[in-house]
Amino acid sequence: MCIETTTEIMNILVFNCGSSSLKYRLIEMPSERELAGGEAQRVGPKTSEPARIFHSVNGIVEEHRYEMPDHATAFDCVMGLLARDAKLTPHGLGHRLVHGGTLFQSPTWVDEVVLNQLDEVIDLAPLHNPPAIRLVKACQQRYPDLPQILVFDTAFHATIPDYARQYALPRALQDKLHIRKYGFHGISHQYVCTEAAQFLGLPMEQLTAVSCHLGSGGASLCAVREGCSIDNTMGFSPLQGLIMSTRCGDLDPSITLRLLDHVDGDFQSVETILNKKSGVLGLSGFSADIRDVINPSEEEHHKIARQATQLYLWRLRKYLGAYLAVTGKPHAVIFTDTIGETVPEVRWMVSSGMEAFGLRIDRQKNWHLETYPADIAASDSAIRILVIRTNEELAIARYSFATLRENLTLV
Amino acid sequence: MNILVMQPRKNLTYAYFSSEQRTPLVRGQLDSYRVSVRENSRLVEELDLIRRRCEDAVLFEKPDALAIRVPYGGTEFPSHALVTAETLQRMEALIGFAPLHIPPIVTLIQCCQRVFPDLPVVLLFETAFFTALPRREYIYGLEANFTEKWALRRYGFNGLFHEAAYAYLAEQQTAENKRDRSQPYRVLSICLEPQPEIAAIVQNRAITVTSGVTPLEGLPGQTTCGELDSSIILTLAEKMNWGPEKINAVLTKESGLKGMAGSTIDWIDLFTSHASEVRQARDVVQYRFLLACGSSIAAMGGVDRLVFSGRYARMGDLLGSWLASRLPMINGDGPSAEPPWVCYPVTLDRIMVDKAAMMLLSLLARTC
Numbered sequence: 001m002c003i004e005t006t007t008e009i010m011n012i013l014v015f016n017c018g019s020s021s022l023k024y025r026l027i028e029m030p031s032e033r034e035l036a037g038g039e040a041q042r043v044g045p046k047t048s049e050p051a052r053i054f055h056s057v058n059g060i061v062e063e064h065r066y067e068m069p070d071h072a073t074a075f076d077c078v079m080g081l082l083a084r085d086a087k088l089t090p091h092g093l094g095h096r097l098v099h100g101g102t103l104f105q106s107p108t109w110v111d112e113v114v115l116n117q118l119d120e121v122i123d124l125a126p127l128h129n130p131p132a133i134r135l136v137k138a139c140q141q142r143y144p145d146l147p148q149i150l151v152f153d154t155a156f157h158a159t160i161p162d163y164a165r166q167y168a169l170p171r172a173l174q175d176k177l178h179i180r181k182y183g184f185h186g187i188s189h190q191y192v193c194t195e196a197a198q199f200l201g202l203p204m205e206q207l208t209a210v211s212c213h214l215g216s217g218g219a220s221l222c223a224v225r226e227g228c229s230i231d232n233t234m235g236f237s238p239l240q241g242l243i244m245s246t247r248c249g250d251l252d253p254s255i256t257l258r259l260l261d262h263v264d265g266d267f268q269s270v271e272t273i274l275n276k277k278s279g280v281l282g283l284s285g286f287s288a289d290i291r292d293v294i295n296p297s298e299e300e301h302h303k304i305a306r307q308a309t310q311l312y313l314w315r316l317r318k319y320l321g322a323y324l325a326v327t328g329k330p331h332a333v334i335f336t337d338t339i340g341e342t343v344p345e346v347r348w349m350v351s352s353g354m355e356a357f358g359l360r361i362d363r364q365k366n367w368h369l370e371t372y373p374a375d376i377a378a379s380d381s382a383i384r385i386l387v388i389r390t391n392e393e394l395a396i397a398r399y400s401f402a403t404l405r406e407n408l409t410l411v
Numbered sequence: 412m413n414i415l416v417m418q419p420r421k422n423l424t425y426a427y428f429s430s431e432q433r434t435p436l437v438r439g440q441l442d443s444y445r446v447s448v449r450e451n452s453r454l455v456e457e458l459d460l461i462r463r464r465c466e467d468a469v470l471f472e473k474p475d476a477l478a479i480r481v482p483y484g485g486t487e488f489p490s491h492a493l494v495t496a497e498t499l500q501r502m503e504a505l506i507g508f509a510p511l512h513i514p515p516i517v518t519l520i521q522c523c524q525r526v527f528p529d530l531p532v533v534l535l536f537e538t539a540f541f542t543a544l545p546r547r548e549y550i551y552g553l554e555a556n557f558t559e560k561w562a563l564r565r566y567g568f569n570g571l572f573h574e575a576a577y578a579y580l581a582e583q584q585t586a587e588n589k590r591d592r593s594q595p596y597r598v599l600s601i602c603l604e605p606q607p608e609i610a611a612i613v614q615n616r617a618i619t620v621t622s623g624v625t626p627l628e629g630l631p632g633q634t635t636c637g638e639l640d641s642s643i644i645l646t647l648a649e650k651m652n653w654g655p656e657k658i659n660a661v662l663t664k665e666s667g668l669k670g671m672a673g674s675t676i677d678w679i680d681l682f683t684s685h686a687s688e689v690r691q692a693r694d695v696v697q698y699r700f701l702l703a704c705g706s707s708i709a710a711m712g713g714v715d716r717l718v719f720s721g722r723y724a725r726m727g728d729l730l731g732s733w734l735a736s737r738l739p740m741i742n743g744d745g746p747s748a749e750p751p752w753v754c755y756p757v758t759l760d761r762i763m764v765d766k767a768a769m770m771l772l773s774l775l776a777r778t779c
Contacts, residue, residue: 163694167639168631170661170670177650179643237642248552248641252623253662255551255563256641260648261655267648273554274641282554310547314710318619321709322702325738356713356740 010404011035012397013082013090015075017132020044022074025393026088029401032394036088038081040074055081057088071131072138079143093139093148094400096187096392097132098238099125100152102178107155107399109407110136110148124182125237149400156190157183159228164326167236183232185213189222190229191395192336192388197227199373199386200331208330210323212316213390214339214346216289217245221316223323224330231326233319239274242319243312245288248278250315283308294345313349320350324357324383332384333359341389344369347376351385358382412771413472415465415527416763418480419519421445426760427465427474430768435760436468437461448515451522458526477523477532478767480759481516482568483509484536491539491770494520494532502534508562533767540570543616548710551624565628567620569602569721573610575762576600576720576755581615583753584716597711599704599741601730603678603723606632609700611707619710621703627662630699633677636666637699668692678723682730700730701737708740717741717752724756 009028016023025037038055051068054061055078064081068074082088097104101121108114118133139148165181167174174180189211197207205227212221219242223231233241243249251274259270281288284305286298290312296305324330335347344366351361360381369376369387377385412430417423423444426435439461447453465474481488485508492498499520506513523532541549549565551558558564567573577598584596598612606626611619621629631637639662647658668676671692676684681693708714717734719727731752735741741751 162691163698166671166691166695167643168636168667168671168692168695169639169643170665171673173647173661173670177646179646181640235640235642236646237640239642240640243552250628250638251551251553251641252565252625252628253636253639253641253644254623254625254627254659255553255557256644257655257659257662258561259557260644260658265648265654267645271642271645277554279552283550283552285555307546307550311550311552314547315552317709318706321707322705325701325705325708326698328737353712354709356708 010091010401011089012092012094012400012404013078014094014096014393014396014400015132015135016096016393016396017071017128017135019127019131022071022078022135023393024078025397026082026090027394027397029397032397036082037393038078040068040078043068043071043074045069053077053081057085070138071135072142075135075138076142090146092400092404093146094396095132095136095148095150096153096396097121097150098128098153098184099182100150100154101182102180104150104152105155105158107152107403108150109403110140110150114150115140147404149396149403151187151396151399153184153186154182156186157181157222157229157232160230160232164231179236181232181235182237183220183222183229184234184238185215185218185220185222185232186229187392187395188213188337188390189220189224189232191392192334192390193224193227195373195388196332196334196386199375199388200384202331203227207332208327209332209334210320210327210330211334211336212320212340212350213337214316214335214343215245215337216291216339218247219244219316219337219339221319221323223327225327231323243283243315244279245290246276246279246281248274248282280308280312283311290339290346291343294343313346316346317350317354320354321357324354324359329358330383332386334386334388336388336390341372341387347385347387359385361385412475412768413465413469414476414478414764414767415461415474416478416480416760416767417519417523418759418763419444419448419516423519424760425461426764427468428760428764429469430764433761437464438760439464445515448518451518454518454522455525458522462526474527474530476767476771477527477530478763479516479519479523479532479534480571480763481512481534481536482538483512483566484534484538484542485509485562486542486564488534488536488539489542491533491535491766493770493774494524494534498534531771533770535571535763535766537568537570538566540574541565541567541610541617541620544620545618548619563624565620565623567608567610567617567622568606568626569604569608569622570617571759571762571766572602572604572720573600573608573612573617575757575766576602576718577612577615579755579757580716580718580753597713597715599707599711599714599717601700601704601717601719601721601727603719603721603726603730605677605722606630606635607678607700607721609703609707611711613711619707630703631667631671631696633675634664634667634669636662636670668696671695678726682726697730697733701734704734704738708738714738714741715743718755719752720755720757722758724754727752727754 014025022040026035036057040053042051050065053064066077197204209224220234263269284293293305360378362378365376373388415427417425423441427437595614600610602608607630609621610617672688
């Protein structure tokens with residue numbers, strides 16, 4: 001591969017590594033055109049259904065079945081599929097990493113030193129970091145000349161000030177175990193804020209906002225002042241904060257201790273309860289998806305669903321109030337990701353009756369949303385309410401491209 | 412009316428008031444309370460000494476009533492209660508939910524009945540004010556089998572302060588005829604006790620509170636951690652190999668202001684000291700207060716008044732100006748000569764006397 005010819009136009013292959021899946025998109029930069037994409041499913045030990053890749057080029061989706069015992073094999077298969085068309089040659093890889101700890105606070109070019117440092121952060125996100133880091137190492141081994149950029153979900157939150165980052169625990173203990181608020185969903189929060197700034201005609205470094213990333217799985221709010229994250233509802237781990245699909249969010253510490261006592265100190269089973277069996281699923285008992293719970297199909301679910309919905313919305317509303325208080329009068333409140341983009345009930349219940357903060361939502365605009373980004377605030381609202389589609393893969397491609405170009409120019 | 416109030420905690424503090432006077436006639440504490448409560452005869456002797464001190468304080472007059480502070484009443488006690496055989500039975504039914512707190516109080520009540528036969532005993536519950544919290548506020552995002560089995564729900568633990576501070580404001584508003592009565596009255600109530608607590612109160616009903624199943628959740632206290640990511644607890648179990656009891660001891664006794672500042676400090680030190688560790692702790696705590704205020708205001712859809720109560724209520728003047736500069740809605744329609752907050756520095760003893768007197772008078776009125 002000839003690097004000099006690629007500093008103008010580059011195809012960035014973006015990976016988003018799940019515990020048993022590998023999502024990828026090939027994006028031409030700087031045009032931001034998506035050339036190909038897909039998802040490898042059921043990666044890892046064999047399951048009841050075969051492992052497969054749904055590979056899409058120009059909107060045509062093909063299903064391919066492969067044995068994929070690990071993410072490295074899945075990566076080989078994806079590279080094989082792309083190699084069928086010379087125009088789909090990647091010039092750089094961009095990886096999403098959930099947790100960069102204190103070591104990685106900006107997009108990072110992978111070299112020998114970085115590869116070793118990754119071992120220090122591997123345990124910080126036990127579900128997400130290990131497969132992603134193994135994939136990075138496999139890529140490096142197979143294609144040592146292909147540059148790799150790591151983009152971290154925690155990096156945007158490196159600017160959270162100490163007073164918001166610190167827990168009220170003994171200092172020595174916090175230092176010893178690196179206990180602090182790290183914050184998550186940073187790639188998405190930063191992306192939608194950049195889009196919001198552009199929409200409002202402001203430079204990013206002037207934007208003050210509350211960003212609500214409401215996914216069908218995880219969810220968090222981020223307070224942004226002058227383009228920098230100053231707080232996130234997730235904390236040391238993604239468990240803290242809002243009610244999520246299967247995560248409990250905020251909990252009295254004594255409840256966690258009681259659970260720990262109940263299972264004779266088996267912290268892993270408590271972790272499973274709080275991460276996998278709580279939240280919307282735990283409350284409703286029938287679905288982990290808040291959309292099913294807001295509009296339950298079965299009559300028998302109505303009462304329990306209403307209670308779960310109320311708690312979900314109430315927690316969200318309280319955090320919105322908290323972040324409106326700490327940002328002062330922000331330019332915008334931003335709703336994004338699956339729930340934030342597509343469920344008007346949630347936006348309405350959370351933002352109505354918030355005139356004390358200068359926020360007024362327009363019922364019509366909220367319910368009849370046709371294009372993105374959209375402003376659904378009433379015209380007399382002091383704060384804009386924006387609905388913006390997040391695009392974490394594009395954000396990763398942008399950071400990867402910028403990092404590559406910067407470093408290659410230096411060379 | 413002469414009322415003797417008791418606050419059983421680690422020790423037992425007592426104060427004897429004539430309801431016409433603001434300061435107590437007698438006050439003191441039983442340091443050995445936790446020991447003597449295990450031995451009825453000893454507690455009876457000590458209570459008898461208190462009885463004699465009270466009787467000596469006012470010539471020819473005896474106490475008319477007794478009021479006892481109870482930290483936890485569960486949903487069983489949505490209001491304060493006069494002790495009867497039935498009340499005692501209901502108290503005993505609570506033992507399973509608060510095995511450390513309730514039994515000594517039951518013993519105390521029984522001993523009081525021996526020393527002060529015929530005297531009405533009023534139980535004032537810190538949790539009563541919060542039994543009316545809306546469901547969306549008091550439930551947690553957990554499976555029903557845990558929340559039901561363990562009766563997990565959020566309470567506040569400084570209900571007596573919040574209730575009294577709200578009543579004071581509402582009375583003041585009515586007297587000054589300042590309020591638009593067609594609108595609900597919304598009060599942001601900040602209780603500055605060793606474990607502080609913020610409640611949002613609309614028309615005398617608490618709709619949010621920062622404490623949880625226990626006072627450990629919410630704002631950091633003098634030695635308690637407040638809100639925490641649950642994963643931190645699991646990390647302590649894994650990396651430090653600590654069991655629940657050890658973790659509990661660290662979170663309740665070594666954390667909060669003490670953990671952050673590195674030494675035992677109270678709220679006066681926190682707001683007045685210039686030491687850099689204390690200043691850092693102050694930044695954390697003030698920020699947490701601001702977050703909780705923002706949440707409460709969002710819950711109420713606005714705010715009409717901010718009030719500080721608790722033994723450090725006077726610190727409200729420092730905290731109040733900091734908060735008001737960040738929460739413009741507290742200032743109402745515009746700048747006014749008066750600060751937009753009120754400090755309600757009445758002691759808990761006094762609040763208990765007033766509450767008990769009011770209850771007994773209304774009972775009397777009903778029986779007449």
